[in-house]
Amino acid sequence: MANLIEGKIVSKKIYENLSDEILFLEKKPSLAVIIVGDDPASKIYVNLKKKKAQELGIKSMVVEMPQDTSEQALLEKIDELNKAPDINAILVQLPLPKQIHTRKVIEKINPLKDVDCFHPYNTGQIASGNKPYVYPCTPMGIVRLLEYYDIKIEGKHAVVIGRSNIVGRPLAQMLLNRDATVTICHSRTHNLAEITSQADILISAVGKRNLVTKDMVKQGAVVIDVGMNRTEEGKLCGDVDFWQVEQKASFITPVPGGVGPMTICSLMKNTFDLYNLQEKLQNK
Helix, strand or coil: CCEECCHHHHHHHHHHHHHHHHHCCCCCCEEEEEEECCCHHHHHHHHHHHHHHHHHCCEEEEEEECCCCCHHHHHHHHHHHHHCCCCCEEEECCCCCCCCCHHHHHHHCCHHHECCCCCHHHHHHHHCCCCCCCCCHHHHHHHHHHHHCCCCCCCCEEEEECCCCCCHHHHHHHHHHCCCEEEEECCCCCCHHHHHCCCCEEEECCCCCCCECHHHCCCCCEEEECCCEECCCCCEECCECHHHHCCCCCEECCCCCCCHHHHHHHHHHHHHHHHHHHHHHHCC
16 A cells, blocks of 8 residues: 655645745745636636635735636736736636737746746756756645655666646756766657556646556556546546555555645745745845
8 A cells, every 4th residue: 555645744844844934034025916807717816826825925916817818918018027026926827818819928037936837948948957946836745755765866767757848848858967868759759558567656737537557557656647527426536546556556645635836835835936046146
């Protein structure tokens, strides 16, 4: 039976340290979140981020813009926040309405305020083996989980299922930078089970329920489930057939309570880190 990798426990410890550090700051870190339109899921995420920021003592500002907002209007708002000395971190909630090019929006954010680590400067730093201003939230959350549970990355074969710019690609680079041997699989991969069964660390970030079954997992592998899906009863579940795979894995993340809590935790830590970085640059 596998050991549980519990993001709730790890994030709680990180929050406690963050809260203590922020408490004694005269000037508080600040996060600006822009949401365009009225997508219900996006509003839930934004409210969660705002609530957690307030709990930690981070100043949180939510900029709500209507569904028909023009691309130019959004770019101007980002430019305004880029120039605002009292804003340390900027996040644009995705997805955006069809009339707005996501790439243009991401590239408009000052890399030094890019709390999601989506800007080409920051992603390029990771790809070239260098340090970005901050690391992407979900991949960094996964790395922190592995480190907390003393799971060795160096020399291990890590298989990542999923090649999104948000999780799969940056995570693969981050594991490679930590001396793992990395294989990326995706929807066009042939013989998926043959590849995943070689993984010492198997990470699924696809969004397809029960994609990873027991026969796809090596005995004693570490299994990280990034997927967010729903059962017929409406319960949250991941990409991994948890009850079967946990009999074979050495460590496994549950859904919910595994990777999920680490994403918002990393966002708060990134806000704090960007604040510190900007303070150092101002005081040079």
